[in-house]
Amino acid sequence: MARPRLALIAHDLKKDDLVDWVGTHEKQVALFDIVATGTTGTRILERCPELPVTRVKSGPLGGDQQIGAMIAEGKIHGVIFFVDPLTPMPHDVDVKALTRLATLYDIPIALNRATADLMVKGYNP
Numbered sequence: 338m339a340r341p342r343l344a345l346i347a348h349d350l351k352k353d354d355l356v357d358w359v360g361t362h363e364k365q366v367a368l369f370d371i372v373a374t375g376t377t378g379t380r381i382l383e384r385c386p387e388l389p390v391t392r393v394k395s396g397p398l399g400g401d402q403q404i405g406a407m408i409a410e411g412k413i414h415g416v417i418f419f420v421d422p423l424t425p426m427p428h429d430v431d432v433k434a435l436t437r438l439a440t441l442y443d444i445p446i447a448l449n450r451a452t453a454d455l456m457v458k459g460y461n462p
């Protein structure tokens with residue numbers, strides 16, 4: 338079977354937190370092929386250069402939509418998306434579309450660190 342694919346995304350004020358989380362859980366994260374939005378992917382690779390990260394466009398330029406489309410095509414098996422609930426975003430509708438598709442297709446999606454921790458604990462390949 339192909340390796341499962343995990344999407345990693347963080348808004349700007351949450352990027353440090355996600356990069357730290359990935360560093361803490363690098364072994365478990367390395368079990369997946371990673372897809373990340375542009376800047377998030379760059380930041381993750383700076384911290385963990387060995388991880389198999391494929392970058393799509395930056396979120397505001399359509400990256401959330403690209404990952405949403407991959408969910409609809411059955412190519413994403415989990416999403417960790419550290420969202421910033423306090424900052425207005427021009428691409429808010431794209432974020433909503435992505436979370437909607439993850440819900441529709443019953444894909445595990447963690448929107449904060451506490452839920453990401455639970456996802457890692459609950460994953461037994």
Ligand SMILES: O=C(CO)COP(=O)(O)O
Pocket residue numbers: 346347348349373374375376377378394395396397400401428432
């Ligand atoms: O804006 C984002 C998600 O909505 C993230 O995009 P970047 O990783 O390119 O900053």
